[in-house]
Amino acid sequence: LVGYVVLEDELDKERLQNQLKLSLPEYMVPMIWIQLESFPLTTNGKLNKRLLPDPDNSDLSSREYVAPRNETEVELAEIWQELLGIDKVGIYDNFFELGGHSLLATRLVSMIRKELHIEISIREIFEHTTIVELSSLIEFFEQDFNDDQEGKENYNITIEI
DSSP states (O other): OEEEEEOSSOOOHHHHHHHHHTTSOGGGSOSEEEEESSOOBOTTSSBOGGGSOOOOHHHHOOSOOOOOOSHHHHHHHHHHHHHHTOSOOOTTOBTTTTTOOHHHHHHHHHHHHHHHOOOOOHHHHHHOOBHHHHHHHHHHHHHHHHHHHHHHHHTOOOOOO
């Protein structure tokens, strides 16, 4: 979802998003904002949607690129790049700011299940929107699973009668 704004001052994306979240559901708040000098109008004075600029890669993320640091982050970055059609994804980039949406989030859940062999919910994608957050969640799940497995091994005892 892309938002177009005409402002007198500099665009404060975070402030604008927080204000909109007070009255709109989060999925309706644009993650990408493009500031215009004026809205393009038709001869009838209505918004000319065809003349609104498409977002380019520079609009997608304003964060400094930080490369993946471990195997989980590398695998997640590769999945995101494939899903989003982007050459380079940093660990602090936001999935939804890069063009992700609910349908791609569903595919992301499926690809994580297939590639990383772990179950996460679509809700967790919406709550953990960066690779670093998602990687931490996955590593937590893996550790929790491994702890459960170790606990089960401790209870497998043979008793002779």
